[in-house]
Amino acid sequence: MKSVKEREWFFSQEKEPVKVANPIPEYNIYRLKTTGQTICDIEIASGLGKAPVTIGATADLHFNFCNMKDREDEELQYTEQCRLWLQYQKSLVSAVKALEAADFCDASIICGDILDYLSEGAIDLTKRHIIKKYPEIMMALGGHDYTKQMQTKRPDKLPLEQRLDMLRSFWPHDIHYYSRRIGDSVLAVIMDNSQGKYLPGQAEKLKADMDIAREEGRVILIFQHEPISLFDPKINTVPAVVENGGAAKIANFGTMQELIGNSESDESTSLVLDLIKCGADVIKGIVAGHWHSQFFGYIKAGYSGGNGDVIPCDIPQYIISGNPYFESGFVARITVK
Numbered sequence: 510m511k512s513v514k515e516r517e518w519f520f521s522q523e524k525e526p527v528k529v530a531n532p533i534p535e536y537n538i539y540r541l542k543t544t545g546q547t548i549c550d551i552e553i554a555s556g557l558g559k560a561p562v563t564i565g566a567t568a569d570l571h572f573n574f575c576n577m578k579d580r581e582d583e584e585l586q587y588t589e590q591c592r593l594w595l596q597y598q599k600s601l602v603s604a605v606k607a608l609e610a611a612d613f614c615d616a617s618i619i620c621g622d623i624l625d626y627l628s629e630g631a632i633d634l635t636k637r638h639i640i641k642k643y644p645e646i647m648m649a650l651g652g653h654d655y656t657k658q659m660q661t662k663r664p665d666k667l668p669l670e671q672r673l674d675m676l677r678s679f680w681p682h683d684i685h686y687y688s689r690r691i692g693d694s695v696l697a698v699i700m701d702n703s704q705g706k707y708l709p710g711q712a713e714k715l716k717a718d719m720d721i722a723r724e725e726g727r728v729i730l731i732f733q734h735e736p737i738s739l740f741d742p743k744i745n746t747v748p749a750v751v752e753n754g755g756a757a758k759i760a761n762f763g764t765m766q767e768l769i770g771n772s773e774s775d776e777s778t779s780l781v782l783d784l785i786k787c788g789a790d791v792i793k794g795i796v797a798g799h800w801h802s803q804f805f806g807y808i809k810a811g812y813s814g815g816n817g818d819v820i821p822c823d824i825p826q827y828i829i830s831g832n833p834y835f836e837s838g839f840v841a842r843i844t845v846k
């Protein structure tokens with residue numbers, strides 16, 4: 510745990526301006542001159558009048574590494590030949606730097622795709638450089654984390670549950686749903702939506718957490734891998750705030766059929782989306798990764814005002830940059846005031 514003085518020093522370093530493609534007031538992006546990390550400051554007003562809480566969020570670390578054992582595995586042999594991006598643990602340094610900066614916040618959360626593909630080498634990097642150093646860290650599951658076949662155009666041989674069991678054996682908490690109080694004002698919810706949908710049981714847990722948040726006077730921030738629909742028929746395409754090489758430059762919020770909530774949802778997904786859309790009294794932000802460039806949008810939402818009326822209140826959705834595009838890492842520092 511860092512002292513107040515250490516935290517103050519870290520974020521009061523001299524800052525260098527960062528040129529971004531489409532600046533917006535919701536993101537204040539700069540580079541720390543001494544330690545090198547790119548920081549995106551985000552402020553969320555809780556309206557609670559409690560002491561500020563900070564969360565360091567990162568996304569898409571993509572550890573790509575096969576060790577000797579992996580090279581005896583015929584699936585991973587082929588993945589290693591096909592998957593060249595960030596090969597030989599190239600993204601490790603940016604991940605280490607980002608997590609060092611995030612550790613100067615009250616909590617650190619990674620929004621999925623920690624592994625580029627499921628290998629013992631990548632698991633070992635995750636254990637050594639993340640979980641051992643930061644046992645309190647929270648991590649949402651991303652689609653890459655449990656996929657062994659990457660760019661091979663072949664289906665995975667191991668059943669999904671067996672691959673998930675490999676992650677369960679070292680993940681710091683439940684892989685599908687986890688929540689934790691941070692300070693006096695935040696309840697962080699980590700949800701697995703990495704299969705392009707929500708899962709059975711998640712809605713019940715979210716509903717219970719929303720009740721806790723209301724009782725205790727907290728706001729909920731949801732951290733997950735995949736962004737969701739804005740449910741706003743007026744919004745179609747949105748340009749990236751930060752464009753990262755090779756990643757999306759435009760988000761097709763309106764027409765992207767694979768976006769959660771844009772096409773027909775199964776029951777578990779609809780239940781979670783309905784809770785979010787009607788829970789804006791306590792849900793004050795959604796943080797996701799997956800798209801690798803930085804985006805922003807307001808989700809059309811509201812909450813019950815009693816007497817059956819709904820009070821409109823949009824929920825900001827923060828889609829944060831992929832970490833490996835920044836040599837010294839990228840951290841969204843979310844301050845709940």
Ligand SMILES: [Fe+2]
Nearest residue numbers: 569622653799
């Ligand atoms: Fe990713």
